[in-house]
Amino acid sequence: MRDVAALAGVSLATVSRVVNGDLRVDPEMAQRVTDAVALLGYRHDLTASSLRRADRGSASIGLVVEDVANPFFAAVHRGIEDVARRHRVLVLTGSSDEHPPRERELTEALIARSVDGLIVSPVPGDQSHLARERALGVEIVCVDRPARLFSADAVVSDNVGGARAAVDQLLARGHRRIAYIGDRPELFTSQQRLAGYRRALGDHGVAEDPALVRHTEPRGANGDGIARALLAAGDPPTALFTAQNLITIGAVKALHDLGHQHRIAHVGFDDVPLAEVVEPAITVVAQDPRAIGTRAAELLFERLSGHDGPPRQVVIPVALIVRGSGELPPP
Amino acid sequence: MRDVAALAGVSLATVSRVVNGDLRVDPEMAQRVTDAVALLGYRHDLTASSLRRADRGSASIGLVVEDVANPFFAAVHRGIEDVARRHRVLVLTGSSDEHPPRERELTEALIARSVDGLIVSPVPGDQSHLARERALGVEIVCVDRPARLFSADAVVSDNVGGARAAVDQLLARGHRRIAYIGDRPELFTSQQRLAGYRRALGDHGVAEDPALVRHTEPRGANGDGIARALLAAGDPPTALFTAQNLITIGAVKALHDLGHQHRIAHVGFDDVPLAEVVEPAITVVAQDPRAIGTRAAELLFERLSGHDGPPRQVVIPVALIVRGSGELPPP
DNA sequence: CTGAAAGCGCTTACAG
DNA sequence: CTGAAAGCGCTTACAG
Numbered sequence: 088m089r090d091v092a093a094l095a096g097v098s099l100a101t102v103s104r105v106v107n108g109d110l111r112v113d114p115e116m117a118q119r120v121t122d123a124v125a126l127l128g129y130r131h132d133l134t135a136s137s138l139r140r141a142d143r144g145s146a147s148i149g150l151v152v153e154d155v156a157n158p159f160f161a162a163v164h165r166g167i168e169d170v171a172r173r174h175r176v177l178v179l180t181g182s183s184d185e186h187p188p189r190e191r192e193l194t195e196a197l198i199a200r201s202v203d204g205l206i207v208s209p210v211p212g213d214q215s216h217l218a219r220e221r222a223l224g225v226e227i228v229c230v231d232r233p234a235r236l237f238s239a240d241a242v243v244s245d246n247v248g249g250a251r252a253a254v255d256q257l258l259a260r261g262h263r264r265i266a267y268i269g270d271r272p273e274l275f276t277s278q279q280r281l282a283g284y285r286r287a288l289g290d291h292g293v294a295e296d297p298a299l300v301r302h303t304e305p306r307g308a309n310g311d312g313i314a315r316a317l318l319a320a321g322d323p324p325t326a327l328f329t330a331q332n333l334i335t336i337g338a339v340k341a342l343h344d345l346g347h348q349h350r351i352a353h354v355g356f357d358d359v360p361l362a363e364v365v366e367p368a369i370t371v372v373a374q375d376p377r378a379i380g381t382r383a384a385e386l387l388f389e390r391l392s393g394h395d396g397p398p399r400q401v402v403i404p405v406a407l408i409v410r411g412s413g414e415l416p417p418p
Numbered sequence: 419m420r421d422v423a424a425l426a427g428v429s430l431a432t433v434s435r436v437v438n439g440d441l442r443v444d445p446e447m448a449q450r451v452t453d454a455v456a457l458l459g460y461r462h463d464l465t466a467s468s469l470r471r472a473d474r475g476s477a478s479i480g481l482v483v484e485d486v487a488n489p490f491f492a493a494v495h496r497g498i499e500d501v502a503r504r505h506r507v508l509v510l511t512g513s514s515d516e517h518p519p520r521e522r523e524l525t526e527a528l529i530a531r532s533v534d535g536l537i538v539s540p541v542p543g544d545q546s547h548l549a550r551e552r553a554l555g556v557e558i559v560c561v562d563r564p565a566r567l568f569s570a571d572a573v574v575s576d577n578v579g580g581a582r583a584a585v586d587q588l589l590a591r592g593h594r595r596i597a598y599i600g601d602r603p604e605l606f607t608s609q610q611r612l613a614g615y616r617r618a619l620g621d622h623g624v625a626e627d628p629a630l631v632r633h634t635e636p637r638g639a640n641g642d643g644i645a646r647a648l649l650a651a652g653d654p655p656t657a658l659f660t661a662q663n664l665i666t667i668g669a670v671k672a673l674h675d676l677g678h679q680h681r682i683a684h685v686g687f688d689d690v691p692l693a694e695v696v697e698p699a700i701t702v703v704a705q706d707p708r709a710i711g712t713r714a715a716e717l718l719f720e721r722l723s724g725h726d727g728p729p730r731q732v733v734i735p736v737a738l739i740v741r742g743s744g745e746l747p748p749p
Numbered sequence: 750c751t752g753a754a755a756g757c758g759c760t761t762a763c764a765g
Numbered sequence: 766c767t768g769a770a771a772g773c774g775c776t777t778a779c780a781g
Contacts, residue, residue, distance in 0.1 A: 088758060088761065097767080098758080098768045099769090099771075100761080100767070100769080101763085101766090104760095104767090107760085111767095112766070113766060128553065128554070129750060130529055131759090132530065133530040133531050133532070133758070134468070134469065134532050134759090135757075135760090135773090136470055136759055136760070136774090137464055137465070137759090137773095138465065138469065138760090138773045138774065139758080139759050139772070139773045140761045140773080141759080145531070155486070155495050155496050156489075156495065156496035156708070157491045157492075158487075158489050158492065161487045161489065161495075162487045163486075164487065165485065165513065167562050172512075177509060177512065177527055177528065178483075178510065178512075179510050180507065180510075180511055181499065181503075181508065181509075196506075196508055197508065198461055199462055199464040199479070200464050200465065200478060201463060219459050222459065223461060223781090228692060243756095258766090266741040296722070308756055336691055338693060339692060340694065341693055341694075343695045359691055359696075360690055360691070360692065361667060361690060361691065362692070363671065364670050364671055364692075365692055365695050365696055365697075365698050366696075366697055419775065421770060421773085426750085427753045428751080430752085430774090430776090431752055431753080431776080431777080432750070433775095434777085435750095438776085442750065442751095443750070444750060444751085447750085462774095463774055464775095465774085465775090466757090466773075466774035466775040466776090468757090469757045469758065469774080470756070470757045470758095470775050470776045470777080471775085471777090473758080528773070555773055564755085
């Protein structure tokens with residue numbers, strides 16, 4: 088900037104004004120500055136700028152999710168990026184791997200880079216540490232699940248309603264032994280979907296069989312193994328409700344490997360690619376991860392532009408997509 | 419920081435030293451500083467720090483890909499994050515949507531936030547604009563495809579070899595009318611995979627039929643439509659080679675809709691979820707996107723720590739996964 | 750070992 | 766409209 092000022096023969100202040108699009112500057116002078124900028128290949132340094140600026144915005148926000156490579160969170164990420172882009176803001180991202188210390192490290196690393204706001208998909212455990220971040224002026228919005236011991240805006244899917252619809256679908260076909268395979272019980276989404284499962288059973292007067300409620304390792308790792316074990320047991324289920332995308336994929340593999348795909352009904356939570364091509368095609372409750380991201384970013388930017396109401400919880404609708412696997416009758 | 423210094427009764431310089439882990443400071447004094455930091459909830463401002471620091475590192479790098487929500491790039495992203503994390507560096511990401519102005523905007527926005535390095539999956543068109551960024555001291559590595567009119571390290575899949583292996587597999591079963599459905603012809607990966615297709619045909623003395631070589635809209639959008647059109651034409655192909663993940667999914671849908679999945683052989687480039695469960699299971703050439711990301715980040719950090727050799731091109735192997743669809747014989 | 754002072758690249762009252 | 770000067774939060778020679 089100093090070089091630009093020298094070359095254009097103006098003061099630093101003038102260069103700053105031109106670079107920031109301040110119109111109260113002599114056009115001829117502005118032109119000289121613009122030329123010098125082009126000639127020198129000068130680049131405005133936003134970090135220095137925001138250091139001195141009154142509003143102190145860094146024009147970047149942070150995102151902490153379980154895993155950026157999980158298609159669900161990848162879509163959430165994209166939804167957030169789209170909104171951020173409209174605000175000329177960039178997104179810094181990190182994967183917590185559901186690991187509490189990693190979540191803390193990440194949020195602190197993001198704060199240290201002075202992000203204006205944070206969108207977090209909270210790990211199990213509590214997020215009370217976020218209170219300190221917020222006290223420092225960083226706005227925080229939760230995504231996919233609410234925080235614990237820390238109240239903030241949150242955008243989530245209609246987990247209870249979706250799970251209920253999925254299980255209702257199976258009950259309507261006459262199934263009574265319906266297994267629930269969910270992610271770790273500590274997870275909000277897992278709990279909510281289990282609640283929906285129970286609600287549906289209750290509505291139909293079906294008693295829950297604890298032997299049919301199973302949880303996988305982190306990230307739904309052993310979904311296929313659990314499905315196998317359930318089906319190999321005495322008095323096996325006649326239908327499966329898998330409460331997460333990776334578990335759904337694992338269960339479909341297990342059903343096909345065992346040759347049971349036409350005998351055991353199956354509904355999954357979260358849509359997966361090729362679900363309509365598998366035979367039978369897979370009935371799912373589809374979430375709208377991109378909309379979840381979009382909405383979360385909108386809430387964040389509202390806060391950043393001064394909104395100061397109480398924490399809001401936004402529920403994004405889900406949709407039951409009937410394709411066949413969920414409509415198989417019991418034997 | 420001023421407040422911390424005041425509370426601890428020391429100078430700013432001392433606080434800075436303690437915060438940065440400088441050991442040449444009186445332990446008792448250091449303790450007072452640490453206490454004050456805890457009491458005040460002080461957070462170190464990395465952006466201000468790097469502004470003044472000699473080495474000027476911001477401990478963040480930028481990533482520009484086509485779309486962070488594409489599972490391929492989401493996995494690349496994760497590979498990069500893993501390496502960056504070991505260097506205590508965060509990743510800023512943006513989606514170019516294969517749109518040249520958007521690529522420029524993004525790289526400039528990233529530079530303005532003073533990233534130390536950039537990993538870019540270049541859009542069609544040329545990347546000569548990146549030369550200016552590099553002149554400013556930002557290291558640049560390309561991923562998935564090399565840049566044009568700009569030479570830089572690049573990490574790519576073995577596109578030619580993989581496509582060749584895919585088409586060889588079909589030729590070995592006796593197919594002679596093999597269609598190629600690829601992404602836009604401007605894309606490096608599309609060109610390379612077409613080259614591999616041609617190489618395989620040539621090796622077997624099969625003349626190319628231009629009517630069987632098709633390109634989709636951006637992002638493989640109409641892959642299913644093109645597959646349908648090919649199969650509906652007179653003298654249709656007996657086998658399909660789909661050169662990208664979304665096109666593969668589209669083609670599988672088309673084959674199933676038409677009921678041709680057991681008659682028309684099919685090999686896809688890039689693995690897709692549930693490929694092994696579809697009937698017939700889909701034979702694919704699997705890439706290793708996470709390894710691509712990992713390797714790209716490693717090259718970048720080598721540059722950032724001073725490596726100054728000529729541009730390198732790293733080719734990540736691919737693997738043909740035989741599952742059934744590619745082994746169907748011609749009628 | 751410690752602190753006063755200069756300065757990183759920028760913005761912003763303030764005076765002219 | 767323009768510029769000289771102070772200062773954002775930090776680091777780093779330099780002197781003590």
